[in-house]
Amino acid sequence: MIAETPAETLPSTSLPFPTLILPTATPYPDIPQFSIGTSWEERDIWAWQFGDGFYTLVLVGGIHGGAEANTVRLSELLVSHFRENPNDVLPGIRLFIIPVANPDGLVRGRSLSGRLNAHEVDLNRNWGCEWSDTAYVRDTPVSPGPRPFSELETMALRTFFLSVSPDAVLFYHSAAGGIFMGECGDMAPGVDWMGPLLEDATGYPVRKFTAYEVSGDATNWLAERNVPAAVVELYSAEQPEFEHNLNGVMALQCHFALDSITGAQPDPVLQQRCDSYMWRD
Ligand SMILES: [Zn+2]
Known part of the structure; x- marks a missing residue:
């Protein structure tokens, strides 16, 4: 027997998402889609493979939620693109897209x-590299959480990264116009090749983030x-900015x-x- 619940008392998970969001029912049944966890308000965090x-490459949109909703739109357009153009998933690649991290x-x-x-x-001040209990967006203080990985959404992403062991990860933000490579202490993997590669392919310049101190950033972790x-x-x-970013991906x-065909003749x-x-341009 199914209990009848008046619409106004349904939990937030049952509220219709705005049109920006992919529906919770799989719109593309031929493409694997799965939840990597839920938010505090019990919304699923979806991943597409x-x-x-x-x-393994991972693309993440919307860690800054509605403030940077165009990154969610970008991620959804990338999902649609790879669904409609499966040949654009190149040999040797496993690509995950998480359109809405927040x-x-x-x-x-x-x-x-x-x-x-x-x-x-x-959520981009809640990670484990150089986490600080005081965090900022420009000159505005924001909460980094009571400790690193205190948030369900951060934990879901962290667990996902640890389980799939990515070879490269991109987090989409807006709107500072640039590529900012993750670095933590002496660790700066990929700065020699990934920054220049993304700059050439997307048109966004590689930049150093110097505007203000950023703590607990996901790419730095x-x-x-x-x-x-x-x-x-x-x-x-x-x-x-879909065309810029499809080129980058x-x-x-x-x-x-x-690289995956090293040893064989390069495929011309x-x-x-x-x-x-x-x-x-
Ligand atoms: Zn952001």
Whole structure:
């Protein structure tokens, strides 16, 4: 017997998501989609998988929720693209896309509150590299949580990263316009190749984040674990900048796909294709 629940008393998980969000029912039944965990308000954090190759790439949108909702839109467009163009998942690649790392913030819209999770914690100040109990967004103090990994959303992502052992990770943010490589202490994996590769392919310049002190950043925690990771800051706070970023994801795949056939003759068709992922204004 199914209990009848009046609509107004349904838990928040049953509220309709805004149109930006992928519906919770799988819209693409032929593509594996799974939840890596839930938010404080019990919204699923969805991951999509494309390909099952040796090299694992992870793309994450929306860690700053509704304040950077265009990164969610970008991630959803990438999901649609790889669904419609399976040949764009290159040989040797396993690609995961997590469009909404902070689903509770997303529903709060474009505001400081929308940047934070339901506990009013900034999820990109809650990671284990150089975590600090005082954290900032520009000159505004924000909560980093009571300790590193105090938040459900951060824990879900951390567990996911530890289980899939990524070879490269991108976190999409907006709108500082640049590529910012993760670094932690002496660890700076991928700064020699991934920053320049992404700059060439996306058109966003590689930059150092010097505007203010950032603590507990996700890409820095990945760097500490020797995983090349970058913050990709879109230019705009509204546009998904899909073409820039599809180019970036293709170039990143090429780095590993071409490497995966080392020992064999380089595939001239793949090589030629990969040479084309250069951003041209
Ligand atoms: Zn951000």
